Amino acid sequence: MQPRRFRPSGPLKGRIRVPGDKSISHRAIMLSALAVGESRISGLLEGEDVLATAAAMRAMGASVERIDEGQWRVHGVGAGALLQPRGPLDMGNSGTSTRLLMGLVASHPISASFVGDASLSQRPMGRVIEPLTRMGAQVSASEGGRLPLILRGASPAVPITYRLPVASAQVKSAVLLAGLNTPGITTVIEPVPTRDHSERMLKGFGADLDVTVEADGTRVIAIRGEAELRPQAIDVPGDPSSAAFFLVAALLVPGSDIVIENVGLNPTRAGLVTALRQMGGAIEAQNPREVGGEPVADLRVRHSALTGIDVDPAIAPSMIDEFPALFVAAALASGTTTTSGLDELRVKESDRLAVMATALAAAGARIDEREDGLVIEGTGGDPLPGTPDAIATHLDHRIAMSMAIAGLASRQGIEVDDTRPIATSFPVFEAMLDGLVA
Ligand SMILES: O=C(O)C1=C[C@@H](OP(=O)(O)O)[C@@H](O)[C@H](O)C1
Ligand SMILES: C=C(OP(=O)(O)O)C(=O)O
Numbered sequence: 001m002q003p004r005r006f007r008p009s010g011p012l013k014g015r016i017r018v019p020g021d022k023s024i025s026h027r028a029i030m031l032s033a034l035a036v037g038e039s040r041i042s043g044l045l046e047g048e049d050v051l052a053t054a055a056a057m058r059a060m061g062a063s064v065e066r067i068d069e070g071q072w073r074v075h076g077v078g079a080g081a082l083l084q085p086r087g088p089l090d091m092g093n094s095g096t097s098t099r100l101l102m103g104l105v106a107s108h109p110i111s112a113s114f115v116g117d118a119s120l121s122q123r124p125m126g127r128v129i130e131p132l133t134r135m136g137a138q139v140s141a142s143e144g145g146r147l148p149l150i151l152r153g154a155s156p157a158v159p160i161t162y163r164l165p166v167a168s169a170q171v172k173s174a175v176l177l178a179g180l181n182t183p184g185i186t187t188v189i190e191p192v193p194t195r196d197h198s199e200r201m202l203k204g205f206g207a208d209l210d211v212t213v214e215a216d217g218t219r220v221i222a223i224r225g226e227a228e229l230r231p232q233a234i235d236v237p238g239d240p241s242s243a244a245f246f247l248v249a250a251l252l253v254p255g256s257d258i259v260i261e262n263v264g265l266n267p268t269r270a271g272l273v274t275a276l277r278q279m280g281g282a283i284e285a286q287n288p289r290e291v292g293g294e295p296v297a298d299l300r301v302r303h304s305a306l307t308g309i310d311v312d313p314a315i316a317p318s319m320i321d322e323f324p325a326l327f328v329a330a331a332l333a334s335g336t337t338t339t340s341g342l343d344e345l346r347v348k349e350s351d352r353l354a355v356m357a358t359a360l361a362a363a364g365a366r367i368d369e370r371e372d373g374l375v376i377e378g379t380g381g382d383p384l385p386g387t388p389d390a391i392a393t394h395l396d397h398r399i400a401m402s403m404a405i406a407g408l409a410s411r412q413g414i415e416v417d418d419t420r421p422i423a424t425s426f427p428v429f430e431a432m433l434d435g436l437v438a
Helices: 020-036 048-059 095-106 126-134 169-179 197-204 240-252 271-278 311-332 343-347 352-362 397-409 420-424 431-436
Strands: 004-006 013-017 037-042 061-069 071-076 111-115 138-142 146-152 162-165 186-190 208-213 219-224 234-235 257-264 282-291 292-300 337-339 366-370 373-377 414-416
Touching: 004 240, 004 397, 013 311, 013 431, 020 037, 020 048, 020 095, 020 169, 020 197, 020 234, 020 282, 037 126, 048 061, 048 420, 095 111, 095 126, 095 146, 095 169, 095 208, 126 169, 169 186, 169 219, 197 208, 197 219, 240 257, 240 282, 240 292, 240 311, 240 397, 240 431, 257 282, 257 414, 271 282, 271 311, 311 337, 311 343, 311 352, 311 366, 311 373, 311 397, 343 352, 352 366, 352 373, 352 397, 397 420, 397 431
Parallel strands: 013 257, 037 234, 162 186
Antiparallel strands: 004 414, 037 071, 061 071, 111 146, 138 146, 186 219, 208 219, 257 292, 282 292, 337 373, 366 373
């Protein structure tokens, strides 16, 4: 364990550039590994989760090499040509790696064993096992549909039409990636829109993919299988889920004024910016542009007096990983913030509703934990008292980073029991934070 106390700080000042988007980085490696020829990726996130994806694609035959910081070169094998991995695929802490790679293996004539850490081994995989089994894959999983599991792919797999029972981009992507090497048309029906990086990137690599939006907003995504992907040069935008911690920190610490450059603002990811602006946060998007087929801007963020809001559950999927950071903002706002429709937070790296409720309460915040959300009574801008003892982060990087920024806005600081999980998504988080408050 690597504990650290995050102490009250002076204003955050300066310009930073957060590392590449985790979701896009995973997909860039996977699709490059399935294209015949050489793809180049720049701005790749070199966090442990993405490195687990890179190692798995190597184990299945692709050449995946680091040239320089964030610069990677991938020689793909072609869709349909993944090789039988010799040993188990170690997914570490990464749900995205596990579920998307299960989709890829499902339509190849290979079998793979998936293992992960204690947190990942608690997470539900039934949600991907179910559609992939319908496509012909055979899965033998641990109790409750969990890791470790062995998946034997089908060749040929059977195309399906699948209506998502949970709003999950990982489930959607698993089925689409399985569909890539399945004869015929595989269709995913998505009643609630989730991040659409897979759709954008599959099209960019030349897959035959069609999205139609029905009158009620339901998205119907159809992919024609046995596609040939063409190698690409991909520039990965900065991760809005990493920017989230500095957005909230700068809003909370008096006198702060920072610019976060190159932040991805795909509408399926930008819910936190919307919610923080509704709370009164001064967040200005400068220099809007496109990077790697995704909308991006530089965000200027200044300290602001925040007011509690009712967060519309309809925007939850577009900020699903940002709720821990939002809860911190709410704990220092004036008035009440109410969140609902967040059952999915209970099956992330930790139960993020329970763990954040306990951690923030230990730091002196007033929290009411409901079945599907938290209700938070803010301090009106006064710092939180802080914690005498370390708070438990349960192998969850986002809990650790959220409580770190809460520490900046506290009286006695907040001690986090273990900072090591931060490296899964944001290895340079502490260095960047220390630089901004120096
Ligand atoms: O597709 C992705 O890259 C992700 C989807 C989300 O998970 P779910 O699909 O489980 O909601 C998100 O929480 C995760 O961090 C990354
Ligand atoms: C939920 C997350 O990731 P994953 O599902 O890939 O473990 C996250 O990064 O917050």
